[in-house]
Amino acid sequence: MNKYIIKSGIKKGAQYFIAIFMAVVTFFPLIITFINSFKNNEQILLGMFSLPEVWNFSNYPDAIRIANALKSITNSLLVAVATLIVTIVIAMPAAYAIARKSFGYLKVVYILFMAGVMVPVHCTLVSVSKISSTLGSKNSYLFLVLIYTAFNLSQAIFLFSGYISGLDRGLDEAAKIDGCGDLKLLTVILLPICKPILATEAILVFIYGYSELIFSLILITDSTKYTVSRAMLNFTANYTTSYGPQFAFVIMSMIPMLIIYLILHEKVEAGMLAGAVKG
Amino acid sequence: MFFKSKVYRKSLLKSLLFVLPGVILTVVFVIYPVINTFWLSLNKWNGIGGAPVTWVGLENYIKTLTSEKFWNSMLNALYFTIGGFVVLMPIAFGLALLVTSKMRGTKFFKAAYLMPVMLGTTAVGLMWTFLLNADYGVLAQFLKFIGKPEWIINWLATPTVNIWCVVLVNEWMYAGYNMLIFAAGIVAIPDEVHDAALLDGCTGLKKIIYITVPLCKNMFMVFSVLCITGCLKAFDIVWAMTNGGPMDSSATPAILLYTQGFQYKLMGRSGAISIILLVLGLVLSIFLNQVIFKQEDM
Numbered sequence: 001m002n003k004y005i006i007k008s009g010i011k012k013g014a015q016y017f018i019a020i021f022m023a024v025v026t027f028f029p030l031i032i033t034f035i036n037s038f039k040n041n042e043q044i045l046l047g048m049f050s051l052p053e054v055w056n057f058s059n060y061p062d063a064i065r066i067a068n069a070l071k072s073i074t075n076s077l078l079v080a081v082a083t084l085i086v087t088i089v090i091a092m093p094a095a096y097a098i099a100r101k102s103f104g105y106l107k108v109v110y111i112l113f114m115a116g117v118m119v120p121v122h123c124t125l126v127s128v129s130k131i132s133s134t135l136g137s138k139n140s141y142l143f144l145v146l147i148y149t150a151f152n153l154s155q156a157i158f159l160f161s162g163y164i165s166g167l168d169r170g171l172d173e174a175a176k177i178d179g180c181g182d183l184k185l186l187t188v189i190l191l192p193i194c195k196p197i198l199a200t201e202a203i204l205v206f207i208y209g210y211s212e213l214i215f216s217l218i219l220i221t222d223s224t225k226y227t228v229s230r231a232m233l234n235f236t237a238n239y240t241t242s243y244g245p246q247f248a249f250v251i252m253s254m255i256p257m258l259i260i261y262l263i264l265h266e267k268v269e270a271g272m273l274a275g276a277v278k279g
Numbered sequence: 280m281f282f283k284s285k286v287y288r289k290s291l292l293k294s295l296l297f298v299l300p301g302v303i304l305t306v307v308f309v310i311y312p313v314i315n316t317f318w319l320s321l322n323k324w325n326g327i328g329g330a331p332v333t334w335v336g337l338e339n340y341i342k343t344l345t346s347e348k349f350w351n352s353m354l355n356a357l358y359f360t361i362g363g364f365v366v367l368m369p370i371a372f373g374l375a376l377l378v379t380s381k382m383r384g385t386k387f388f389k390a391a392y393l394m395p396v397m398l399g400t401t402a403v404g405l406m407w408t409f410l411l412n413a414d415y416g417v418l419a420q421f422l423k424f425i426g427k428p429e430w431i432i433n434w435l436a437t438p439t440v441n442i443w444c445v446v447l448v449n450e451w452m453y454a455g456y457n458m459l460i461f462a463a464g465i466v467a468i469p470d471e472v473h474d475a476a477l478l479d480g481c482t483g484l485k486k487i488i489y490i491t492v493p494l495c496k497n498m499f500m501v502f503s504v505l506c507i508t509g510c511l512k513a514f515d516i517v518w519a520m521t522n523g524g525p526m527d528s529s530a531t532p533a534i535l536l537y538t539q540g541f542q543y544k545l546m547g548r549s550g551a552i553s554i555i556l557l558v559l560g561l562v563l564s565i566f567l568n569q570v571i572f573k574q575e576d577m
Contacts (some may be wrong), residue, residue, distance in 0.1 A: 011483070012382065019377050019384075023391045026455070030398075032417060033406050047420040048410070090304065093297035101294045109298050116309050118561055120512045122533040123553040126319055126540050127312030129326075150308035153301050182293055211399030213515045218541060229401035233519065236405055247409060250402050257397045265390045272396065273459045276505060 030254075037247035044243045059244035060252070066239060069249045071224065072231035077256060079141055079227060080209030083148040084202045087156050090149060091201075092194075095160030096186050100172065110161070116154035121214060129218045139222045147219075148209050156201050159274060163197040164190065200271035203264065210257065228253045313557065320550030326540065339551035348527050349552065352535045355442045359510035359531065362446035368502060370454050372495075375461030376487065389462070392455035400452070404519025407448045411435055435521050438528035445520050445529060449513070457502055464498030465491060500571045507567065511560050532556050 032048050037059055039052040063069045098110050128147060137143040167190070175185045191198075216227040226234065232253055236246050261268060320339050324332045343349050378389040395403060410417045413433045422430045435441045468491065476482070476490050492499075514533040517523060523530035523538060530538065532552055540549030 015377065015380060015382050018373070019382065019388050022374060022377075023388060025451075026391055026394060029406055029410055029451075033409060036409070045415045047423075048415055048417050049420055090300045094301040097294040097297040101290070103291055103294055106294065106298065109302060112302065112305060112310070116305055118557075118564065119309050119313055120533070120556060120560055122512065122514060122536055123316055123557045124309065124312035125537065126326075126546050126549050126553065127315035128308065129541070130315070131307075131312070146304060147308050150304040153305060157301065182297070207397065207399075211401060211515075213401055213518065214537070217518075217537075229399065229515075229519075232401055232405055236408075243409070243415070246405070250405050250409075253402045254398045257399060258394075261390075261394060261397045265393070268397065269389065269393060269459060272393070272456060273463055276456070276460050276501065 033247050034251055037244060037251050039244055041242055041244065056244065059248040062242070062245040063235070063249040063252065066245060067231055067235035067249050068224065068226070069231065069235075069252050072226045072228045073253060073256065075141075075225060076210050076228040079145060079148070079212075080206045082141070082145045083152065083209040084205040086145055086149045087152045087205050088198060088202065091153055091156035091160055092191070092198075093186060094153075095157045095164055096182075096190065098157065099161040099164035100169075110157075113154045113157045116151070117158075121151055125214065125218055128215070132219055137219075139220055139225050141225070144215060144219055147215055148205075148212060152205050152208060155204065155275060159197055159201050160194065163194055167193060197274075199267055200274050203260075203268055203271040204275050206260075207257070207268075316550045316553045318550075319546055320554050322547050322550075324546040325544045326546045327544075335547065339547040340555070343548060343551045343555065348530070348535060349532070351528065352530045352532045355529060355531050356510050356513065358442050359446055359449070359513050360507055362443070362450060363506035363510060364503075366447065367450040367454060367457060367506070368499075370450065371457035371502070372461045372492075374454060374458040375465055376491070378458065379462050379465045389455075389458070392458055394455065395452045396456045398452075400515035401519045403452050404445075404448065404516045407444075407451075408435060408520050411444060435529075436525050438525075441521050441529040442517075445517050448520065449516050452516070457505075460501055460505075461495060461498050464495035468494045497571075500567075504564065504567050504571075507563055508560055511556055511563075 035051060036044055036048050038055045038057065039059075040054075040056050043050075043052055043054075043056075094109075094113070098106050132138050132140075132143055135143070171189060171193075172185060175189050180189065211229055212227070213229040213233075216230045220226055220230060223231075223234070232249055235249055239245065319332075321334065321336060322332045323335045323338075324330065374388075374392050378385045378392070398406075411434050413419050413431055418434070419431045422428060432440070434444050472490060472494065476486050481489060511531075512533055513531045514537070517529060517531050517534050518537075521529040523534035527535065527538065533556070536549045536552035536556065539545045539552065
C-alpha cells in the first residue's frame with residue numbers, strides 16, 4: 001500500500017512537472033521579448049536573458065512614431081470587425097435557407113460553399129490581384145473585407161447550417177402561424193437562439209482577420225493602410241538599426257488578442273475546436 | 280401543384296435572395312480565380328495590365344516540375360509534415376492527456392497552451408526570429424553560456440536548418456490547438472471504459488496505449504487531415520521568419536508561387552504551381568477521407 005502511494009505520488013509529481021515545464025516553454029518567448037522591448041541596442045546585444053539595467057521606455061513611442069504601429073493595429077482591428085460582421089450577415093441567411101428549405105438547387109449551392117474549403121487561398125492570388133487592378137481596388141478595405149469574407153463563408157455556413165438543422169422545427173411552425181415571414185423568423189427568433197454558434201464563428205473570423213497576411217501583402221500598397229502583419233514585416237525589414245522598437249511593435253500587436261483571450265478564452269477554445277473538427 | 284405554384288415561386292425566389300450574396304462572393308473570389316489561374320498557368324504573362332498574354336501550353340508545368348526549386352519546396356512541405364507527425368502529434372497528445380487528467384489547474388494549463396494560436400502567425404514568426412538571432416538571441420546566448428560558441432550559426436540563413444527552425448516554431452504555435460482536438464477525443468471516452476480498465480488492472484502507460492489511443496482514433500484522423508493539407512499551405516510563418524530565403528532554400532510551395540508571381544513576375548509559372556498545389560491538396564484530402572471512411576466501415 002505504501003509503495004502504491006509513493007508510486008502515485010511520483011506519477012503526480014511528474015505530471016505537474018511536465019505541465020509546468022510546458023507552460024514555461026509557452027510563456028518564455030513572450031516574456032523574454034517583452035523584457036527586451038525595454039532595452040536599448042547595447043543591452044540587447046549583451047544577450048536577451050538579463051533584465052534591463054535601465055528600463056528604456058522609448059521603444060514603444062518609437063515604434064508608434066516610426067512604424068505607425070497604432071494606426072496599423074487599428075486598421076487590422078477595423079478590418080477584422082468588418083469581416084466578422086459581413087461574414088455573419090451573408091452566411092446566416094444562406095445557412096438558414098440551406099437548413100430549412102428543401103429546394104433541390106440548395107444542395108448544389110451547399111456543395112459550392114463546401115468546395116471553398118478545398119481551395120487554398122494561395123491558388124487565387126494571381127487572379128485576385130488581377131481583379132483588383134482591373135477594378136482599381138488596390139488599397140481598398142472593402143475589397144479586402146469581401147475577400148476575407150469569401151474565404152470564411154464555407155466555415156461559417158457549415159457551422160450555422162449545422163446548428164440551425166439541430167434546432168426544433170416546431171419553433172418555425174409556431175412563428176409562421178403567428179404570421180412571421182422568413183426574414184423576421186430569422187432575425188427575431190433564430191438569431192438570438194444561434195448566439196453561441198455566432199460567437200464561435202465571430203471569434204474564428206476575428207482571429208483570421210486580425211492577423212491575415214497574404215492578401216494584405218498583395219492588395220495593400222499604401223503604407224498608411226497597412227494591416228498589422230504587413231506593417232510589422234515592413235518595419236523589421238527596413239528599420240534594422242535598432243532592435244528595441246521592433247520588439248515593442250511585436251508585443252503591441254499581440255496585446256489586443258491577449259486581452260480578448262483573457263476575457264473569452266473558454267469561447268475561443270470551443271470555437272477553435274468547432275473550426276478544427278469541421279476539417 | 281397549380282394552386283401551390285404562386286406561393287412556391289415566391290418562396291423559391293426568397294430563398295434565392297438569401298443565398299445569393301454568398302454565392303456571388305464565392306464565385307467571384309474563389310471559383311472564378313481558380314479557373315482564371317488555371318487559364319493563366321497555360322500562358323505567359325508578366326502581371327502588368329496591358330502586357331501581352333501568350334499561349335504556351337504546358338510549358339509552365341514542365342518547367343515547374345523539372346525545376347530544382349519546386350522539388351526543394353515540396354521537400355520543405357514534407358519536412359512540415361514530418362515535423363507534424365513526429366514532433367507535434369506526440370506533444371499535442373501528451374498535452375491533451377495532461378489537461379484531461381485529474382490534476383489541479385487543468386483549466387489554466389489548457390488556456391495557457393492554447394494561447395500562442397491567438398498571437399498571430401506573423402508576430403510569432405518575428406518574435407522567434409529575434410530569439411534565434413545569432414548575435415543576441417537566447418539560443419546563441421545559451422550556447423555561449425555552456426561554452427559552445429562554435430555551435431552558433433546563423434540558423435535562419437542555413438539551408439535545411441532554417442526550415443526546421445520554422446517547423447519547430449510552427450509546432451510551438453499549434454501544439455495547444457491540436458491538444459484541443461485530442462482532448463475532445465479523450466473526454467468522449469465513456470467512464471465505463473475507464474472503470475473496466477481499472478478493474479482489469481490496466482493503468483498508466485498501458486492504459487494510454489491500449490485504451491486511450493485506439494479510442495481516439497478519429498481524432499488522430501482529424502489531426503492527419505489538418506496536418507497534411509495544412510503543410511501544403513504553409514505560408515505566413517515561413518514568410519515572417521525567412522521570406523523563403525536565402526535563395527528560396529526555405530520556401531514552401533505557397534511561398535514559391537508567391538515569389539514567382541509577385542517578385543519575378545512570372546504569373547504563368549506561379550499559376551502552374553497554384554494548380555499543382557490545388558490538385559495535390561484535393562487528391563490528398565480525398566485519399567485521406569477514403570481511408571477514414573474505410574476505417575469507419577470496419
